[in-house]
Amino acid sequence: IVEHCIKHFNTNHSLAGQHWVITAGPTREAIDPVRYISNHSSGKMGFSIADAAQSFGAKVTIIAGPVNLPTPNNCTRIDVQSAENMHEIALAQAVNADVFVACAAVADYKVAKISEHKLKKTSSNDAMSIALVKNPDIVASITALKDKPFTVGFAAETQDVEHYAKGKLVRKNLDMIAANDVAKQGQGFNSDDNALKVFWHNGSKELPLTAKKQLAEQLVALIHDRVQND
Numbered sequence: 114i115v116e117h118c119i120k121h122f123n124t125n126h127s128l129a130g131q132h133w134v135i136t137a138g139p140t141r142e143a144i145d146p147v148r149y150i151s152n153h154s155s156g157k158m159g160f161s162i163a164d165a166a167q168s169f170g171a172k173v174t175i176i177a178g179p180v181n182l183p184t185p186n187n188c189t190r191i192d193v194q195s196a197e198n199m200h201e202i203a204l205a206q207a208v209n210a211d212v213f214v215a216c217a218a219v220a221d222y223k224v225a226k227i228s229e230h231k232l233k234k235t236s237s238n239d240a241m242s243i244a245l246v247k248n249p250d251i252v253a254s255i256t257a258l259k260d261k262p263f264t265v266g267f268a269a270e271t272q273d274v275e276h277y278a279k280g281k282l283v284r285k286n287l288d289m290i291a292a293n294d295v296a297k298q299g300q301g302f303n304s305d306d307n308a309l310k311v312f313w314h315n316g317s318k319e320l321p322l323t324a325k326k327q328l329a330e331q332l333v334a335l336i337h338d339r340v341q342n343d
């Protein structure tokens with residue numbers, strides 16, 4: 114069905130008239146003026162989804178954390194740094210979105226008090242601790258909107274992938290979740306390939322290991338299929 118949908122899309126631009134908003138890449142949580150907390154997300158998965166959606170005719174906005182990637186053709190890109198920053202932009206963009214895909218690896222916690230000056234190493238301190246506080250849950254804020262877009266979350270897991278992904282599907286009130294096992298070599302963070310287990314409320318589909326570009330086309334076709342059947 115997915116292969117059929119992709120062929121169908123390519124010939125008639127089935128997503129024309131739809132606005133897709135996609136978050137991609139990591140967030141950066143400042144510690145002081147020169148340091149931050151972040152993760153290994155490269156943005157490749159989210160940018161591939163954006164590229165696939167635009168190639169099928171959608172209007173696409175990418176909300177990108179700090180990544181080193183060129184903007185795909187025909188996409189509008191808004192660069193952000195922190196989770197709070199991404200949250201604010203995502204809420205503003207989601208208002209006129211048909212589909213929202215949360216592929217960004219958002220920091221769950223931020224530094225409680227960002228130091229105004231560079232933290233200094235001292236001879237008396239062999240250990241140091243930094244207090245963290247929870248960041249807003251971006252995708253959960255989107256699904257709490259009165260007129261919410263069809264919302265797809267991602268789940269990056271290192272164990273019990275299906276169990277944790279299904280928990281997030283329910284807890285974050287998502288329409289669909291794409292789970293990846295980020296403990297496996299050659300897929301997940303910063304690789305060119307990935308594999309996904311996609312869940313929705315009464316179904317699931319496995320998208321086996323392949324290039325993120327191909328995988329993104331399959332995922333976009335699957336999302337479109339679910340949007341139509343919702």
Ligand code: PMT
Pocket residue numbers: 137138153154155156157158159196215216217218219220221248249250251252253265266267268269270281293295301302303304
């Ligand atoms: O960027 P790449 O190098 O190509 O790697 C791709 C990827 C591994 C980053 C991607 O496929 C992926 O799994 N993205 C989600 C990573 C993540 O943060 O997952 P999570 O299980 O911690 O979060 C669950 C969902 O909630 C995600 O949709 C996330 O965007 C969202 N979230 C999380 C925390 C938060 N404060 N706000 C959120 O919206």
